[in-house]
Amino acid sequence: MRAPVGSFEDASPAVDRIDLLTPPVARAVSAGWGGVPADQIVCRVSFAPVDTALAETGMEYGGVTPVGLPDAWPVLIDPAVAGEEFVLIGSGRRRGKLIVPGKALAMLPNAVLVEGLGV
Template sequence: MNRAVEAAAASGIEYRVVEHGPVGSLAEAAAARGVEVADVVKTIVVRLADDDYRFVLVPGDRVISWPKLRALLGVARMSMPDAATAKAVTGYERGTITPFGATTAWPVIADARIRGRAISLGGGAHGVALSVGADAAIETLQATVADISDPTD
């Protein structure tokens, strides 16, 4: 078990670990996990200020709406940290990031479209995913739920 799986287990959430080989795209990840692209939920780290980050959960078929997210958080600017900074503030490499077991429990914001679904999140290591109920994950992670995404182009 890795830190993300251990944290999911410790939280009491019902989960399933899905291990798969290397994937090169979101569509490949969905196929390897046996889910639709929309059910692969990306965990994106955003930076509001020095040492102030958020985990943002967005369905795989959507992208962050920066105007909606800025309005929700009441900020004029935010950015995505580079890969090294993201790893430093979460403990996870890009492509493996999850709020479960992160080195800092940054606040979580979930797009409203994940509610009521079974979702697949990064599992803390390449080729590892956590399948969970979105509503249970929202509750466990004490996530703020809002419309913060737009369709992909």
């Protein structure tokens, strides 16, 4: 399959391989996503403990992705990432990745754009 970032021997559109995705990612991909960015502003960020992240997301260790996260979890995104044509992110499982337009991340229901986050 020819993808935006090169050729892959075993690649398919995510909607065609829902069976390979974790349930929360499969639901988000099946439904599409969109919405208004969250209005939360944060000054300090920390990651959830591994046990919490895995239990609350239904995703695999090393494969947690912003797609399909619990609605209460803000996804902080630098506008520079949202401006990229395509970005490679996790799929909820360690063995797969999703190639998505950067602007799609900014449309996640729990997205918060934070200028300078990646600096």
